[in-house]
Structures are given as structure tokens and as C-alpha cells.
Amino acid sequence: MTAVEIPGSKSITARALFLAAAADGVTTLHRPLASDDTEGFAQGLEALGYGVEQAADRWRITGRPAGPAVANAEVYCRDGATTARFLPALAAAGHGTYRFDASAQMRRRPVAPLTRALRELGVDLRHEEAEGHHPLTVVAAGVRGGALTLDAGESSQYLTALLLLGPLTRDGLRITVTRLVSAPYVGITLAMMREFGVEVTRELTSDGEVFEVPPGGYRATGYAVEPDASTASYFFAAAAVAGREVTVPGLGRDALQGDLRFVEVLRRMGVRADVGSDRTTVTGDGTLSGTTVTMRDISDTMPTLAAIAPFASGPVRIEDVHNTRVKECDRLEACAANLRAMGVTVATGDDWIEIHPGTPRPVEIATHGDHRIVMSFAVTSLRTPGITFDDPGCVRKTFPGFHEAFARLRADWAL
Structure with missing residues (x-):
């Protein structure tokens, strides 16, 4: 029998980094994935003023429930879709002006359903070149929350970004999803939010699947990342x-x-x-x-x-x-x-x-x-x-x- 040690999950590491940054306290991630995507995500957090300490098999993140520690930042998302989609949502919960750009490859990939949803929530978000693509700038003043409808038939990451944002809003979020692809990734998000102290409810309605995300923020914890x-x-x-x-x-x-x-x-x-x-x-x-x-x-x-x-x-x-x-x-x-x-x-x-x-x-x-x-x-x-x-x-x-x-x-x- 041949045993193969697989590095940590990219999807789980990215979600854990967001949750740790948003949580009240210091979170230790055990066996996170160290790769170009996750290193880019961690550097994006650092550019936004979050504390990130990286060792060989564990990363420590100092959370800020109020949002980024700096009032202005430039974030380069490299090729990372999770970085390019999750971090603008995290920044929207703070107060300041945050510009996001990405590689040519990532610039070609769409973010329009997410940015439309953020605008629907009152976020001042501007695409600099092609509408619905990077680069973009978020002029953040916190997010009140409320109800919105989302088409996540192109990528479940749009829904995950909003779910992760929900506890950082004043009133929470009620998200009605009309289409959803890669549904198991949403299951990962909900399970991880639970580990950081937030319980999301979901129900099927005639309009689509509805996710209710309560306000109140996250609590820091220790979290082990499973293999990818x-x-x-x-x-x-x-x-x-x-x-x-x-x-x-x-x-x-x-x-x-x-x-x-x-x-x-x-x-x-x-x-x-x-x-x-x-x-x-x-x-x-x-x-x-x-x-x-x-x-x-x-x-x-x-x-x-x-x-x-x-x-x-x-x-x-x-x-x-x-x-x-x-x-x-x-x-x-x-x-x-x-x-x-x-x-x-x-x-x-x-x-x-x-x-x-x-x-x-x-x-x-x-x-x-x-x-x-x-x-x-x-x-x-x-x-x-x-x-x-x-x-x-x-x-x-x-x-x-x-x-x-x-x-x-x-x-x-x-x-």
C-alpha cells in the first residue's frame, strides 16, 4: 500500500483565513495549504492591516470584527478566485477605500453576480475597466444587511462570499438563491461558519433556497485544515x-x-x-x-x-x-x-x-x-x-x- 500525504484544502484554507480575520481574537490554523493562491490571500489580509503570522504548519491570524485596520489599501489577488471574490466582501464591512486588482487570467474571470449583490446592499463598488471584472474599488462604510436575490449558477463562491460577510453586517442577511452550482462547497462554508460560532439556517421556498445569516460576528478558535x-x-x-x-x-x-x-x-x-x-x-x-x-x-x-x-x-x-x-x-x-x-x-x-x-x-x-x-x-x-x-x-x-x-x-x- 502506498500512502500519499496531500497538502491542506485550498477551499478550506481560504474560508478559514476570512473567518479568522473577521473573528474576535486570535485564530490558529493547523496545516493550512501553503501555495500561490493561499499565500496571495494571506498577503491580501496583511495589505488590509490584519495580523498574519506564518510558520511551517500553522498560521496565526489576529482578527478585527470591525474590518480592515487601514483606511486605504491596494490588494493584488494574483490568480486566486477566492482572494478576488472573498476579500472585497470582507473589506466592505470596514471603513475606507480599498482597490483590488488581479492577474490577467483572473481579470478574465467574472465577479459580476457578487458585485451586483454588494451594490444591492448599498456598497459603493466601482469596476475600473470591464464591468463585472477586476480591477475594482470598494469605498467601504460598513454594510447594513437585509434581503437580496442571487444567481450562483456560475460559481458558488459568490454565495460563499456573501454568507461569510453576513455576520459582519448590522442586520444580518437573507439571501434567496435562484440557481446554485457546486453546492457541496456551500456546505463547507456553513460547517466552517458553525465552528466560528455562527449558525446559518436554510430552507427551500417557491422562490429558491433561502439562507438566513444572523448578525453578531465570529469568535476566534483553533482550526485544523483537512487535506485537499x-x-x-x-x-x-x-x-x-x-x-x-x-x-x-x-x-x-x-x-x-x-x-x-x-x-x-x-x-x-x-x-x-x-x-x-x-x-x-x-x-x-x-x-x-x-x-x-x-x-x-x-x-x-x-x-x-x-x-x-x-x-x-x-x-x-x-x-x-x-x-x-x-x-x-x-x-x-x-x-x-x-x-x-x-x-x-x-x-x-x-x-x-x-x-x-x-x-x-x-x-x-x-x-x-x-x-x-x-x-x-x-x-x-x-x-x-x-x-x-x-x-x-x-x-x-x-x-x-x-x-x-x-x-x-x-x-x-x-x-
């Missing part, structure tokens, strides 16, 4: 296609992250997966069955499945993944184009991709600067030697040590 389930998917997929066994400690049946459900997809394809109390083990025999699967709620693992789909005995059809077109790149099209370059037959639609069995030939993968494209097609390379990447280093976004970890896996398996 999206990252674990590459190692689970590797075991499936290589006919080996891999165990990821720290991810078990009580894990917060919905992306652990990727192992259920592997089960449907004939792979053995055992989810224990504190670890998950996947055992493959090198064979995979074709399948049709809806991945709306675990869409970050769509490229993982796409990259191993050619090795299945029948077509693999992945449905309801339109939101993957507005990630770091158009992931649906990036997967399709790379697979076609390998000689694999692929069909696509607006929100689906169907991949037929084939024998991929080695090519240079066009990564589009997307960490998930690199890590997914690294799995393909286990059975297609000679695959290279035009930007292998972009994995630093979430897993700087990925290539070294994957090389160790190959060595352990003598591949």
Missing part, C-alpha cells in the same frame, strides 16, 4: 489506471469536501474504493468501464476523469459542467483539445464532454496556465510515456510540490 480532496483525485485516478493501490490519510467519511465523491465515480467504473473514518483507499486493476456521470457538484474533478477516460472500455460522458468553462481557463475545451491532439475521439456540447476509448499518443499538453490541467494529464502520462507540459510550474497555485510527489508515486510503483 480535489488534489487527492489525481492520486486516486493514478491508482485506477496503473492497477495499484493508494491511501490518502486524513480524508474519510466525515470530510467536509464534496470532491471526495470522485471515488464514487471511480466505483461506477469498476474501481474499488474504501472510505474509512480517517482515510480513503483506492485499488485499481488497470481496467475501467465507460460511464455517464453528472459532475455539477464536483466539477473541479472533471479534468481528472477526462484525462483517464480514454483508458475506459466504453465512452465516458460527463454532463452538467458548464461552469468549468469559466475557471482558470475553459477547462472543458482545454481537455477536449488536448485529448484530440493525442488522437482520442471527443465530442462536446455547451455543458458536456464525451470521450471515447483510445490509445493516447504523447504530446505537449497546452495547460493554459491551469494547475488542474497539468495534474490531470500527469495521470494520463502513467500509461502514455512522453507527455510534457508547456507550463508545468503552474501547479504552484495549489500544490507546489506536485511533480515531486507524483515522481515518488511512480518510483514506489516502479512505473
